[in-house]
Amino acid sequence: MATFPSPTPSPLRQGLLAAWPVALGYFPVAVAFGMAGVGAGLAPWAVQLLSLLVFAGASQFAFLGLLAEGASPWLAAGVALLLNLRHAFYGPALRPYLAGHPLLAFFLTDEVFAVALKSLPGLPQAARTGFFLGLGLGAYLAWNLGTSLGAFGAAQLQELPGVGEGLSFALPALFLLLALPHLRNPVALGAGLLAFALHLLGQTAWGLVLAGVLGFLWRRP
Amino acid sequence: MIPILVLALGTFLLRYLPWRGERGPSPGQAGPALVVALFLVSAFAPPPSWLWAKTLAALCVVFLAWRLSRHLGLSVLLGMAAYALF
Known part of the structure; x- marks a missing residue:
């Protein structure tokens, strides 16, 4: 069959x-x-x-x-x-x-x-x-x-005009689409902004850890 | 060689140990909070510069493509093309 x-x-x-x-x-x-x-x-x-x-x-x-x-x-x-x-x-x-x-x-x-x-x-x-x-x-x-x-x-790959630059934007674009459903969640947004503030101060890793801790401890209102 | 193995083992344990078992403390809002944080830190590099305007414009393209197509991969590709062109 x-x-x-x-x-x-x-x-x-x-x-x-x-x-x-x-x-x-x-x-x-x-x-x-x-x-x-x-x-x-x-x-x-x-x-x-x-x-x-x-x-x-x-x-x-x-x-x-x-x-x-x-x-x-x-x-x-x-x-x-x-x-x-x-x-x-x-x-x-x-x-x-x-x-x-x-x-x-x-x-x-x-x-x-x-x-x-x-x-x-x-x-x-x-x-x-x-x-x-x-x-x-x-x-x-x-x-x-x-x-x-x-x-x-294969260093030449990154040197092709526009290719390296465009590829460098792939992850932010992907994260935007994954974050969209959560942008109205005040806990997620607050924790994300706090992580971003630390990122601007050069403390990206600690900012992400803090966002995880805050999200873990807080409950959605 | 040994520090590489320690880094690999430590990373694995950080990923696995809190996840093992069927029950554990509720994750609360940790997932959404981390996703929003990952987006912000990956999109906007310090210090603020003209690149932020370019990034914002390309993010608008991604958002519009998503609204029109609802296709994750296509939206990412269009955003990448826009970022390279801007």
């Missing part, structure tokens, strides 16, 4: 498809990270290892930056971990929709969290794990492919 393909994509594939705006944003940043890593004196394989094992853009850049300034690798790792404190709030925010699992937690970046928070409530319970896995894998592949290109030599 002939079998026909399912008319709806599998949850994993749905997740992969949902990942492409994230991947679009990650790719140029990852290329830049790969180039910066080699520029900071790390071997290309070590730069790639950071992306393969850590998968957290801002803290990877901080790690590199501190190494380039001559800090010890242990101090650089400690500061990078402080930057990642905000990740501790993402799991509890997703728990109402999806139970935590070590494999899923590995993919829990800022952008994956934001897309998951928007998408998971509208999915059937049975499809959520596959969707999150696809979303995380898509983002992970883009981040590591970009790192690889940057570390092993």
Whole structure:
């Protein structure tokens, strides 16, 4: 008997498809990270290892930056971990929709969290794990492919006219669309503005941690 | 090598430990608060400069594209094109 393909994509594939705006944003940043890593004196394989094992853009850049300034690798790792404190709030925010699992937690970046928070409530319970896995894998592949290109030599990509500039706007554009439903939530808006104020003072990581703490403690009026 | 492994393990534990288990304290408004904060800090780099006007104009394009199409990827792509052109 002939079998026909399912008319709806599998949850994993749905997740992969949902990942492409994230991947679009990650790719140029990852290329830049790969180039910066080699520029900071790390071997290309070590730069790639950071992306393969850590998968957290801002803290990877901080790690590199501190190494380039001559800090010890242990101090650089400690500061990078402080930057990642905000990740501790993402799991509890997703728990109402999806139970935590070590494999899923590995993919829990800022952008994956934001897309998951928007998408998971509208999915059937049975499809959520596959969707999150696809979303995380898509983002992970883009981040590591970009790192690889940057570390092993593809600087010309960023130099094409307009391409690097346009790509640098992908993540703000994505975050705008993900934030839109929450802009009338006074707690979310207040916490976001407070984080922004700290960001303007150069304390972006602490601002994000504070926004998470405030959101965690406050209840919507 | 070892500091990289410690950073990777620490990052993983920060993501996994608060998420494990089926029950835990209510996250309150942590999710929405973090999403709004991530938007603001990713869009507007300090210090304020002419780039803010360019960013605002491109964000308007993203918003309009979203209102007209309701397509996440298309809206992001149009915003990127607008940002590169402005």
